[in-house]
Amino acid sequence: xxxxxEVRDLTKRFESGGGLFSKPRSMHAVNGVSFDLHKGKIxxxxxxxxxxxxxxxxxxxxxxxxTSGSLCFKGEDLMAKSAAQMRALRKEMQMVFQDPYSCIDPxxxxxxxxxxxxxxxxxxxxxxxxxxxAQLLEKVGMNPALADSYPHQLSGGxxxxxxxxxxxxxxxxxxxxxxxxxxxxxxxxxxxxxLLEKLRDELDLTYLFISHDLSLVEYxxxxxxxxxxxxxxxxLPDTNTxxxxxxxxxxxxxxxxxxxNKRREITALEGEVPSPFNLPPGCSFAARCxxxxxxxxxxxxxxxxxxxxxxxxxxxxxxx
Amino acid sequence: MIAIKKTKSVYQRLAxxxxxxxxxSTMGKISGGLMxxxxxxxxxxxxxxxxxxxxxxxxxxxxxxxxxxxxxxDEFGRDVLSRLIYGARTSLSVSATAIFISIxxxxxxxxxxxxxxxxxxxxxMTVVDLxxxxxxxxxxxxxxxxxxxxxxxxxxxxxxxxxxxxTRLTRAQIVRLKNETFIEATINLGAKPRHIxxxxxxxxALSPVIVVGMLAIGDGIVLEATLGFFGLGAQPPTPSWxxxxxxxxAQLFLAPWVIIFPGVVVALTVISVNLFGDELINSxxxxxxMRED
Numbered sequence: 001x002x003x004x005x006e007v008r009d010l011t012k013r014f015e016s017g018g019g020l021f022s023k024p025r026s027m028h029a030v031n032g033v034s035f036d037l038h039k040g041k042i043x044x045x046x047x048x049x050x051x052x053x054x055x056x057x058x059x060x061x062x063x064x065x066x067t068s069g070s071l072c073f074k075g076e077d078l079m080a081k082s083a084a085q086m087r088a089l090r091k092e093m094q095m096v097f098q099d100p101y102s103c104i105d106p107x108x109x110x111x112x113x114x115x116x117x118x119x120x121x122x123x124x125x126x127x128x129x130x131x132x133x134a135q136l137l138e139k140v141g142m143n144p145a146l147a148d149s150y151p152h153q154l155s156g157g158x159x160x161x162x163x164x165x166x167x168x169x170x171x172x173x174x175x176x177x178x179x180x181x182x183x184x185x186x187x188x189x190x191x192x193x194x195l196l197e198k199l200r201d202e203l204d205l206t207y208l209f210i211s212h213d214l215s216l217v218e219y220x221x222x223x224x225x226x227x228x229x230x231x232x233x234x235x236l237p238d239t240n241t242x243x244x245x246x247x248x249x250x251x252x253x254x255x256x257x258x259x260x261n262k263r264r265e266i267t268a269l270e271g272e273v274p275s276p277f278n279l280p281p282g283c284s285f286a287a288r289c290x291x292x293x294x295x296x297x298x299x300x301x302x303x304x305x306x307x308x309x310x311x312x313x314x315x316x317x318x319x320x
Numbered sequence: 321m322i323a324i325k326k327t328k329s330v331y332q333r334l335a336x337x338x339x340x341x342x343x344x345s346t347m348g349k350i351s352g353g354l355m356x357x358x359x360x361x362x363x364x365x366x367x368x369x370x371x372x373x374x375x376x377x378x379x380x381x382x383x384x385x386x387x388x389x390x391x392x393x394d395e396f397g398r399d400v401l402s403r404l405i406y407g408a409r410t411s412l413s414v415s416a417t418a419i420f421i422s423i424x425x426x427x428x429x430x431x432x433x434x435x436x437x438x439x440x441x442x443x444x445m446t447v448v449d450l451x452x453x454x455x456x457x458x459x460x461x462x463x464x465x466x467x468x469x470x471x472x473x474x475x476x477x478x479x480x481x482x483x484x485x486x487t488r489l490t491r492a493q494i495v496r497l498k499n500e501t502f503i504e505a506t507i508n509l510g511a512k513p514r515h516i517x518x519x520x521x522x523x524x525a526l527s528p529v530i531v532v533g534m535l536a537i538g539d540g541i542v543l544e545a546t547l548g549f550f551g552l553g554a555q556p557p558t559p560s561w562x563x564x565x566x567x568x569x570a571q572l573f574l575a576p577w578v579i580i581f582p583g584v585v586v587a588l589t590v591i592s593v594n595l596f597g598d599e600l601i602n603s604x605x606x607x608x609x610m611r612e613d
Contacts, residue, residue, distance in 0.1 A: 063508055090510035102501040105520050116519075117509040163505070170509070 010069035031230035044221030094167035100159035157188035237308035244316035341603035351595035371399035415540030418478035426486025434494030493525035527604035534597035
């Protein structure tokens with residue numbers, strides 16, 4: 001299994017405030033995140049809103065400059081690339097954004113939006129753009145006759161298909177999906193997910209799937225990375241491995257069960273997420289954790305590796 | 321079947337199509353028609369004007385409107401209608417040129433400030449805001465002092481008077497658009513800053529600037545007339561609507577037509593430009609456009 005992307009100690013601090021007389025406060029959006037992305041896999045990143053998932057996605061694509069850490073894509077050090085080299089490399093790694101309503105220029109028709117990446121990379125001269133656009137639209141299950149429509153004439157699902165087609169135009173090997181279904185109806189979500197599954201098989205893609213929907217991630221992804229307050233708290237190598245981190249367990253328990261006979265009591269998390277401006281000295285989940293001890297409040301638990309399963313907890317739960 | 325090459329003509333579509341569509345309503349037809357008429361009159365002034373605008377006929381000074389001087393004559397016996405027709409040339413060209421300079425400079429500065437941000441933005445905006453704190457007349461006076469009275473000074477004065485408006489407007493648009501997801505998405509496609517600025521930021525920032533520009537042309541005509549009224553603009557015998565009104569004040573009760581007709585023409589022009597600007601606001605909205613189709 002070949003590594004497509006290697007993320008090591010990726011950290012992003014945002015400075016905020018700070019004036020003439022006050023020091024800027026720094027906020028840890030992403031804090032020392034490491035993982036590998038293997039070719040052909042779908043890796044899901046889950047966590048509550050504000051835990052740094054989307055920032056992580058943008059850091060990996062260098063849409064935001066990381067504060068520190070290293071990124072290795074296909075054996076090449078991304079952090080060492082110049083702006084021009086990075087632009088050329090973007091062909092290989094594309095992103096689908098959360099909000100399909102604002103991710104296409106309102107002045108562009110579907111055909112213009114989809115052919116834009118080809119024009120940017122100077123590929124439009126050798127290609128029959130009309131044919132290319134029609135093919136891409138068919139690939140994402142859209143009627144090529146819609147090529148001349150404007151984004152506001154399309155539904156949310158159609159727009160998301162257009163942005164997937166646009167991302168695929170350059171034949172990328174990595175697709176970062178930043179909550180691609182979060183703003184869609186449930187029925188449309190299912191269509192998009194099955195489209196993504198189909199495309200992965202057809203085009204040999206690798207996905208980094210960012211979501212806050214744990215049941216969707218469990219269904220769709222091969223590996224699951226759970227983030228809490230900018231850190232990886234657990235990395236499950238497959239969906240069968242039982243979760244050991246209390247946070248992951250709570251998240252899993254909080255997903256709704258459609259079958260009323262199987263429905264169980266949902267244990268809601270107490271308390272609030274600590275402020276990322278002012279991280280607690282120990283485990284950042286300690287204040288909300290039922291199993292926390294004084295050790296948890298004092299020491300940051302390291303991300304311990306057990307085979308391919310990684311968990312950052314002083315008192316990992318035993319499989320029940 | 322699918323027209324893709326359209327990307328090139330984003331500006332053409334904006335300027336061409338929207339302006340054409342602004343004629344769709346009754347108001348658009350009336351105001352737009354009046355504007356076209358004025359431009360036509362200005363261009364073909366030598367063929368339309370019944371008399372020479374500069375030839376004096378002191379025996380026939382201050383004649384009331386009657387044939388052959390349809391709108392009467394002024395204190396030197398010059399035909400008011402002919403002077404109005406030639407005055408359209410001065411007023412329209414000075415105002416339009418000044419606003420064009422203002423828009424070009426303002427959009428460049430505003431786009432650069434909004435796009436690059438940082439110290440550059442602060443310096444540009446401070447300087448531009450500074451021009452806003454001076455009254456238009458004062459700026460004109462400065463230019464008259466440097467360049468001497470005349471149309472060039474008037475043009476620069478008008479251009480600078482409106483510079484801040486366009487710079488601020490463009491900057492605000494660019495700053496807003498810069499944070500839109502579609503800009504991030506385009507960066508992620510590997511687009512160069514130039515591509516993002518020219519293909520996405522500026523076309524999307526253009527429509528409000530065009531509308532404000534349209535309204536500013538109306539204001540520019542008034543400002544040109546004001547400067548002309550004070551003798552800072554067009555120098556005699558070049559006719560300008562403002563200068564004509566100025567000379568009319570002397571015999572306001574003796575020959576009121578000398579001041580009334582230029583005033584009416586200025587008012588009509590400004591009203592039609594503003595009304596057409598309103599129509600343009602609607603027709604520039606791409607969503608509105610689609611709904612009508």
